[in-house]
Amino acid sequence: TADLRLVQLEKDVLGKNKRYAAKNRQYLQQHEIFALNIISSPGSGKTSLLTATIDALKDQLDINVIEGDQSSQLDAERIRNSGAKAIQINTGKGCHLDAHQVGHAIEDLNPADKGVLFIENVGNLVCPAPFDLGEAYKVVMLSVTEGEDKPLKYPDIFYAADLMIINKTDLLPYVDFNMDKCVEYAKQINPNLIIIELSATKGDGLSEWVQWIKAQLTLKAV
Amino acid sequence: TADLRLVQLEKDVLGKNKRYAAKNRQYLQQHEIFALNIISSPGSGKTSLLTATIDALKDQLDINVIEGDQSSQLDAERIRNSGAKAIQINTGKGCHLDAHQVGHAIEDLNPADKGVLFIENVGNLVCPAPFDLGEAYKVVMLSVTEGEDKPLKYPDIFYAADLMIINKTDLLPYVDFNMDKCVEYAKQINPNLIIIELSATKGDGLSEWVQWIKAQLTLKAV
Numbered sequence: 001t002a003d004l005r006l007v008q009l010e011k012d013v014l015g016k017n018k019r020y021a022a023k024n025r026q027y028l029q030q031h032e033i034f035a036l037n038i039i040s041s042p043g044s045g046k047t048s049l050l051t052a053t054i055d056a057l058k059d060q061l062d063i064n065v066i067e068g069d070q071s072s073q074l075d076a077e078r079i080r081n082s083g084a085k086a087i088q089i090n091t092g093k094g095c096h097l098d099a100h101q102v103g104h105a106i107e108d109l110n111p112a113d114k115g116v117l118f119i120e121n122v123g124n125l126v127c128p129a130p131f132d133l134g135e136a137y138k139v140v141m142l143s144v145t146e147g148e149d150k151p152l153k154y155p156d157i158f159y160a161a162d163l164m165i166i167n168k169t170d171l172l173p174y175v176d177f178n179m180d181k182c183v184e185y186a187k188q189i190n191p192n193l194i195i196i197e198l199s200a201t202k203g204d205g206l207s208e209w210v211q212w213i214k215a216q217l218t219l220k221a222v
Numbered sequence: 223t224a225d226l227r228l229v230q231l232e233k234d235v236l237g238k239n240k241r242y243a244a245k246n247r248q249y250l251q252q253h254e255i256f257a258l259n260i261i262s263s264p265g266s267g268k269t270s271l272l273t274a275t276i277d278a279l280k281d282q283l284d285i286n287v288i289e290g291d292q293s294s295q296l297d298a299e300r301i302r303n304s305g306a307k308a309i310q311i312n313t314g315k316g317c318h319l320d321a322h323q324v325g326h327a328i329e330d331l332n333p334a335d336k337g338v339l340f341i342e343n344v345g346n347l348v349c350p351a352p353f354d355l356g357e358a359y360k361v362v363m364l365s366v367t368e369g370e371d372k373p374l375k376y377p378d379i380f381y382a383a384d385l386m387i388i389n390k391t392d393l394l395p396y397v398d399f400n401m402d403k404c405v406e407y408a409k410q411i412n413p414n415l416i417i418i419e420l421s422a423t424k425g426d427g428l429s430e431w432v433q434w435i436k437a438q439l440t441l442k443a444v
């Protein structure tokens with residue numbers, strides 16, 4: 001019966017999360033704040049991408065960041081040092097952010113209208129997949145060092161994502177990574193996936209990512 | 223009340239898992255099978271380490287592998303191709319292996335006495351930490367590409383582990399990774415942690431890992 005109780009409880013937890021996510025989405029849309037939920041394995045480069053993005057956009061956009069980690073303030077500190085407002089959520093044993101936590105963080109951030117909200121999820125390629133946070137889009141990041149087979153082995157998150165970033169392209173000369181195969185596997189799982197290849201620390205491909213963000217903002221504004 | 227039910231259910235799930243783990247441990251000790259539970263982020267190099275280890279030891283030891291992944295048979299296939307018996311567990315939405323699944327896989331494997339059992343967990347640096355599978359030791363693997371701050375950000379698994387492998391040392395010239403800091407952070411979380419630095423694909427440091435395994439086996443046999 002523990003299994004039955006587990007199934008029922010999971011449904012309740014996801015149901016509750018859906019209601020909080022809807023509230024977040026309504027608030028964000030009302031204030032024309034463009035929100036992204038960024039998900040990857042630990043160390044794929046989420047915070048590095050955000051600090052590079054803040055450097056590129058902070059003069060044109062009001063940028064707010066919610067950081068999710070089991071422990072430490074390290075990521076929020078890196079974000080603040082690059083010039084954006086950040087709230088750090090420590091999830092303790094929690095393996096993903098949920099919409100309830102994100103709702104409180106949005107209240108604390110009190111972001112200006114027409115800005116951008118980046119939500120960096122806990123480093124985990126499995127558990128964040130079913131948890132809507134109220135974002136406009138889910139972004140999954142994979143680094144070339146992790147191997148091209150990941151979309152086939154962790155299909156749920158690649159299916160749930162709208163955009164895929166393949167990071168650390170500067171390391172391609174030193175690792176055994178087949179880019180074409182990786183793109184093929186990702187599209188096999190999710191044909192609608194938009195894919196951007198970049199290096200967050202060296203800057204290659206970063207402009208394509210920045211243009212994509214701007215395009216979503218103008219779409220919203222029109 | 224969902225939260226209270228959640229806490230109670232988690233206790234039941236962990237309690238149930240503990241009983242299955244104890245059964246596994248009793249079986250493994252009775253048959254003098256040395257079992258390791260290997261945990262890391264997706265793509266840190268667990269399967270690569272296992273294939274290299276099988277190449278080094280298959281002529282001296284009976285090696286059995288349990289592979290855990292959300293989806294696909296890719297890892298079990300790589301293990302069989304390197305010359306060891308392997309069972310693939312597909313966890314679907316599951317983000318970690320549990321002792322019940324491992325117990326059935328051991329039955330299917332029916333490993334010879336005095337052999338070795340490597341259990342490669344689902345690629346996840348958070349959720350496997352509290353789940354005892356009946357192993358002799360937990361091994362956490364971190365690759366140099368993921369960043370030296372990981373022990374501070376994902377403390378539970380570094381605290382739960384007995385041995386830490388720092389993999390992909392061949393990439394050190396190309397990444398910004400501070401080895402001394404990483405070792406310092408890991409020991410801060412878990413002072414008893416044994417740490418081995420190696421490259422699973424290039425072979426550097428592999429002998430230290432192989433010697434450690436042999437040492438545990440002779441300890442057992444004496």
Ligand SMILES: Nc1nc2c(ncn2[C@@H]2O[C@H](COP(=O)(O)OP(=O)(O)OP(=O)(O)O)[C@@H](O)[C@H]2O)c(=O)[nH]1
Binds near residue numbers: 046167372
């Ligand atoms: N070579 C290279 N290294 C990178 C790149 N992006 C990030 N890194 C490195 O990868 C490591 C992890 O980067 P982070 O930005 O902390 O990764 P993260 O996804 O935020 O990690 P978590 O928050 O723990 O999940 C650090 O050592 C970064 O310097 C890149 O494009 N190329």
Ligand SMILES: Nc1nc2c(ncn2[C@@H]2O[C@H](COP(=O)(O)OP(=O)(O)OP(=O)(O)O)[C@@H](O)[C@H]2O)c(=O)[nH]1
Binds near residue numbers: 266422
């Ligand atoms: N340069 C380098 N690459 C490595 C090393 N070990 C593994 N890799 C590469 O890292 C990628 C992932 O390796 P895997 O062995 O599949 O990693 P894993 O931990 O088993 O991945 P999951 O099972 O999905 O969690 C592959 O492209 C490997 O070739 C290493 O020591 N050095």
Ligand SMILES: [Mg+2]
Binds near residue numbers: 046
């Ligand atoms: Mg980060």
Ligand SMILES: [Mg+2]
Binds near residue numbers: 269270
């Ligand atoms: Mg593997």
Ligand SMILES: [Zn+2]
Binds near residue numbers: 128
């Ligand atoms: Zn989880």
Ligand SMILES: [Zn+2]
Binds near residue numbers: 095127317318349
């Ligand atoms: Zn989990």
